Amino acid sequence: MSEELQMKKSSEKIRLAVIGIGKMGLLHTCILNVLPNANVIAVCDKSPIIRKMSSKIFRNMKFVDDVRNLEGLGLDAIYLTTPIPSHYPLAKTLYSNKIAANLFVEKTLASDYAKAKELCDLAAAANGISMVGYMKRFSVTFRKAKNLLDQGMLGDLTSFEAHAYSSDFAASNRGSGISAARGGVLSDLGSHVIDIALWFFGDLAVKSAKLRSTNKTGSEDSVMMKTEGTDGLIGNFDISWSKKEYRMPEFGLAIMGNKGNLAVNDDEVIFSSVEKSQKWYRHDLGDSVSFLLGDSEYCRENEEFISSVLVHRKCESDFNTASKVDLVIEQARDKGEFT
Amino acid sequence: MSRKRQIALLVGDNPFHGISHLSQQRSRARNKMIEKAEYDASLVLTAFQNGANGFMFSVSEKTLSILKSVNEGMLDQGLKDLELYAIAPYAYDYVRMATQSGGMTGLATQVAKSILKSANVKAMLMGVHGLVTMDPESILKAYLFYEIERIRSAAGKRTVLSSILLHEIVTEMILALDLDGLAHSFINFMLKRHMIPGFETRNFALLVRKFQNWGLEFKQIVIATPFNKAGFQMNPSKLDCEKALVKAPEANIIAMSVLAAGYLRPSEAVEYLNTLENLRGIVVGVSNEQHAHDTFRFLKESLG
Numbered sequence: 001m002s003e004e005l006q007m008k009k010s011s012e013k014i015r016l017a018v019i020g021i022g023k024m025g026l027l028h029t030c031i032l033n034v035l036p037n038a039n040v041i042a043v044c045d046k047s048p049i050i051r052k053m054s055s056k057i058f059r060n061m062k063f064v065d066d067v068r069n070l071e072g073l074g075l076d077a078i079y080l081t082t083p084i085p086s087h088y089p090l091a092k093t094l095y096s097n098k099i100a101a102n103l104f105v106e107k108t109l110a111s112d113y114a115k116a117k118e119l120c121d122l123a124a125a126a127n128g129i130s131m132v133g134y135m136k137r138f139s140v141t142f143r144k145a146k147n148l149l150d151q152g153m154l155g156d157l158t159s160f161e162a163h164a165y166s167s168d169f170a171a172s173n174r175g176s177g178i179s180a181a182r183g184g185v186l187s188d189l190g191s192h193v194i195d196i197a198l199w200f201f202g203d204l205a206v207k208s209a210k211l212r213s214t215n216k217t218g219s220e221d222s223v224m225m226k227t228e229g230t231d232g233l234i235g236n237f238d239i240s241w242s243k244k245e246y247r248m249p250e251f252g253l254a255i256m257g258n259k260g261n262l263a264v265n266d267d268e269v270i271f272s273s274v275e276k277s278q279k280w281y282r283h284d285l286g287d288s289v290s291f292l293l294g295d296s297e298y299c300r301e302n303e304e305f306i307s308s309v310l311v312h313r314k315c316e317s318d319f320n321t322a323s324k325v326d327l328v329i330e331q332a333r334d335k336g337e338f339t
Numbered sequence: 340m341s342r343k344r345q346i347a348l349l350v351g352d353n354p355f356h357g358i359s360h361l362s363q364q365r366s367r368a369r370n371k372m373i374e375k376a377e378y379d380a381s382l383v384l385t386a387f388q389n390g391a392n393g394f395m396f397s398v399s400e401k402t403l404s405i406l407k408s409v410n411e412g413m414l415d416q417g418l419k420d421l422e423l424y425a426i427a428p429y430a431y432d433y434v435r436m437a438t439q440s441g442g443m444t445g446l447a448t449q450v451a452k453s454i455l456k457s458a459n460v461k462a463m464l465m466g467v468h469g470l471v472t473m474d475p476e477s478i479l480k481a482y483l484f485y486e487i488e489r490i491r492s493a494a495g496k497r498t499v500l501s502s503i504l505l506h507e508i509v510t511e512m513i514l515a516l517d518l519d520g521l522a523h524s525f526i527n528f529m530l531k532r533h534m535i536p537g538f539e540t541r542n543f544a545l546l547v548r549k550f551q552n553w554g555l556e557f558k559q560i561v562i563a564t565p566f567n568k569a570g571f572q573m574n575p576s577k578l579d580c581e582k583a584l585v586k587a588p589e590a591n592i593i594a595m596s597v598l599a600a601g602y603l604r605p606s607e608a609v610e611y612l613n614t615l616e617n618l619r620g621i622v623v624g625v626s627n628e629q630h631a632h633d634t635f636r637f638l639k640e641s642l643g
Contacts, residue, residue, distance in 0.1 A: 026512075029515075029516075030511065030512055030515035030516060031515065033515045033516055033517075034514070034515050034545070049473070052473040053473045053475075055473075056473055056474060056475050057475055057512075057516055057518060058516060059516065059517060245357075247356075247357060247431065281602060282571075283569045283570075283571045283599055283600075283602050287571070287572075288570060288572075288573060288574050288575055288576050288577070289574055289575065290574070290575045291511075291515070291542055291545065291574065291575070292511070292541045292542055292572070292574045293508070293511045293512075293515065296574075
């Protein structure tokens with residue numbers, strides 16, 4: 001930790017508001033409440049029931065029903081944890097009304113690339129810190145894999161396979177009705193593994209995609225797509241929330257290079273080459289955090305945002321970085337064949 | 340006189356749900372092999388006959404079926420007094436329900452329907468009060484009435500419902516949001532019903548600090564939390580958790596993840612656990628008969 005950050009850390013508290021008290025809003029509010037430099041002072045939710053319930057469990061906070069009512073609270077930063085389709089209008093309102101310069105948005109940044117780019121411009125104009133909640137970048141296993149790749153352990157990369165699976169809708173025939181509200185499997189689940197791939201390999205362009213929906217809403221429930229990197233690296237993605245036996249969502253990549261291969265998921269990293277093979281579990285990679293709720297990644301992600309706001313430095317996964325995920329998703333939907 | 344400590348040995352239910360914190364791949368392999376409730380119950384009974392004192396489980400339809408089979412097995416074999424430590428709510432079920440029903444409001448509707456279906460009058464009355472006032476304490480009590488009844492009717496009379504522990508998600512929320520009133524209310528509710536109030540947490544050091552500040556009496560409660568040689572899921576660090584353990588000598592600690600999800604050998608696990616002065620119990624999952632027999636024999640002989 002830099003001396004500058006150390007000094008700021010000891011004295012300053014960021015004044016925060018959280019918009020949208022669903023699962024993620026609640027999770028972030030709890031973690032932020034424990035972090036020493038964060039102070040959640042307001043909560044915004046359009047549901048009267050959620051506001052009333054929130055008023056009973058969140059102490060010393062203001063509760064509002066509209067983001068415009070956050071004006072004048074002297075907020076340093078805002079967490080936007082509402083459903084994806086509302087990110088763009090809400091973020092635009094926050095920036096336009098100068099309610100806070102620093103903004104954390106749960107993934108994905110927007111529901112299409114044009115809107116994501118517009119939010120990038122607004123963030124730049126506000127001269128604040130921006131971040132999108134791609135928390136897998138803060139997983140110890142994916143970080144280890146990134147380090148190994150950066151060290152050139154695999155030599156020249158030849159191809160990769162990526163997957164994101166869950167059983168969220170494996171047994172449900174209402175899947176796509178709910179999935180439409182959640183932005184479809186590409187945005188909700190696939191965005192994480194797309195972000196990891198962009199982090200590992202740089203820009204990717206979708207060459208082909210097959211999308212499948214289980215009902216009439218047109219929202220995708222599973223996707224297979226092929227991408228190509230700027231250096232010709234070929235990648236194959238398999239994304240579905242209708243897989244059986246995935247009690248928890250799982251993200252993973254198998255990466256092939258001319259000097260070795262790497263397999264990484266939430267639990268382990270395996271490097272193998274002709275000379276040697278090595279495996280690291282989460283246990284080996286220092287997974288403890290200052291406050292564990294959900295996965296350890298969430299705590300690290302929030303610490304990254306708060307410390308970046310404190311010293312005004314670029315965040316891991318800022319709006320510009322995250323907008324590339326929206327671009328890949330848009331390409332997949334545009335080029336994809338629907339079945 | 341034996342110098343051995345009295346450490347409660349509890350069978351955990353993770354393998355019965357196909358859970359592995361070591362790897363998702365192993366978890367899926369377990370899922371494929373998930374046996375009928377009768378088989379899982381037989382593992383609990385084998386462990387009981389080889390040194391286990393109790394069964395710690397998350398309350399779900401699956402574990403309630405296991406409890407029914409455990410009760411029948413105990414009756415058949417003339418066994419009694421298996422202690423039950425129930426963890427509620429079973430977060431996985433509720434998160435999945437929220438996902439599939441469209442969020443928090445959908446989840447609340449589903450839970451309210453389940454309570455209504457149960458025809459549990461106390462739970463319904465408390466639930467109505469909770470909904471009208473939006474009072475978290477009343478809502479928690481309504482939920483506890485509902486779960487206690489479900490457990491007791493499944494478990495029969497050969498077992499003893501010793502404790503209900505709040506699932507880690509609820510405990511961590513209590514810690515994060517300084518909900519000391521909710522913690523006090525839960526403790527009083529449980530003590531009035533002659534059960535030990537429990538808290539499951541993966542933030543043990545923070546829990547000790549907060550509970551001491553809130554004036555909660557550690558001797559009245561039980562705390563289930565990870566303690567293992569690898570420091571797996573010990574937050575903010577293994578050292579901080581060990582220091583916190585020393586600061587709360589009167590606490591009834593049940594160590595979880597003692598094998599760090601299979602990362603450690605039992606002998607390594609025991610070597611570490613024996614260095615911790617004030618552990619009151621440990622919980623370990625078992626996945627087959629031999630495992631149930633050997634693990635609890637070994638733990639009984641090696642701990643203390």
